[in-house]
Amino acid sequence: LLAELGINFEHIWQKTLTVLNPLKPADGTIMNETDLTGPVVFCLALGASLLMAGKVHFGYVYGMSAIGCLAMHALLNLMSTSGVSHGCVASVLGYCLLPMVILSSSAVFFSLQGTLGTLLALFVIGWCSLSASKIFTSALAMEGQQLLIAYPCALLYGLFALLTVF
């Protein structure tokens, strides 16, 4: 059944490991197949961990990811020589949401509104955007523009961090 639905646990695990280690160079071919299972699971996990911290923000998570995907898709199509599909962008952005899930899980145990929380949020934003830009630049062959892609990703993940922290 899982093979029929196109859910390949091995690939999902590979992509998760790529996200968790932003300093390791990414393989450009891993994003060839658009896989939305992992991203959907991570978005639900984010919503669930926010729920455990007392915030019901499923609608915000859904809306911000939808608009963020559209905006990143438009920007990447403008900046790259080869185009990129909506599914690919949604997949990459969804996978790189994993560190944000870790941040919001830690928000269950202590409030993030102090200096430590701010530093932790900044670190996690950097981690997410570095992973996302690394995967995008290797998949779209845009060497030298990693920082230019990392910045809009950082803004998007910063919005998620605002949701998590406040």
Added chain:
Amino acid sequence: QGGGSAVIDMENMDDTSGSSFEDMGEMHQRMKEEEEEEVEGDAAAAEEEDGEFLGMKGLQGQLGRQVADQMWQVGKRQASRAFSLYANIDILRPYFDVEPIQVRARLLESMIPVKMINFPQKIAGELYGPLMLVFTLVAILLHGMKTSDTIIREGTLMGTAIGTCFGYWLGVSSFIYFLAYLCNAQITMVQMLSLLGYGLFGHCITLFVTYNIHFHSLFYIFWLGVGGLSTLRMVAVLVSRTVGHTQRLILCGTLAALHMLFLLYLHFAYHKVVEGILDTLEGPNMPPFQRVARDIPVVSNAVLNATAKAIALTL
């Protein structure tokens, strides 16, 4: 026509070939007739193919379905044609072709006023930097509103922030471009968007610092210093591209006033709520400040009253 007729025959009135309304009406009618002919032609062609079924399934049902199908096709074709014409994102492609080094250089240059105003200064027609700066300003505003627990009654925080920043960038650029057209300045719309966008770098720095460190005097120093530098840069570039003293005065005066006033507005529109909350917390009999979600209306009455009083006092 009879002499005793009370009906005025409009066809025999004077020649109205100069009236565009009639011409438009005529053109519209002709286009509609052409369309209908096309639709009928397609429907007729399809009908001929299915001619052998008509007799069996019923003439009206089959014909109605065909016509509806053809109308849908025509409508879809027109919509996709309009969409591909207006939403062609590739028009903007050349404006996003930048390197990180260039963006960094332009950001730093936006704070340095040029000295040579005797020949036109080069403006990079690039939209990546300005767009990112506008989004950064939105993020800083959102952060400022969240840390000061601003409550927006009609609308959302995100909508307000995006509306304010994009409204300023697009609206003031268009207005200054219009003034530049009146004052005969040599600048294109993309260059104006780029110039004003990079001018928001000073705003971003000022607000980032002063939303976190709450001293009025610090804000005024940053407003004059940082805001002033970025305004001076924009003004110098515009002066270099305009001829004539009055024109330069009008254009640059307007831009400087709008730019500086916008920074003042952004600071004070979201700063006074912070003051209200700070005053509340210093009172002796106040309950501890409760962290409440934005859309839950149950708030501590004392906090609500004190905040409302503070806002009323400052207005």
